[in-house]
Amino acid sequence: MAWNDLTNRQKALDRAIDQCGVKLDLSEKCETKVMRLIGAREEERLFIRERIALRIRTNQLLDKTDRFISETEQMLDSFEKDDSKWRRMGRKLGFNF
Secondary structure, three states, X not given: OOHHHOOHHHHHHHHHHHHOOOOOOOOHHHHHHHHHHHOOOXXXXXXXXXXXXXXXXXXXXXXXXXXXXXXXXXXXXXXXXXXXXXXHHHHHOOOOO
């Protein structure tokens, strides 16, 4: 559900989920605690569940992206070191790479 498609109430609940201070997981206990803290009604339970799941998936994707970036940076550093090693070796042999 796109942000612009949400009602003002849903937007307020969504923002409140971030500010409630609960470590989010997919358990019913977490869901109930979040609902109580943010003042959500029982008929809004499905919306809260979906938004919690969305946040968890988003965090997992961000973690995966961070790992990918870190591994890519390490690989590029390794390539640079290897390239500089081969240039030094080539210069010793009289080559200019």
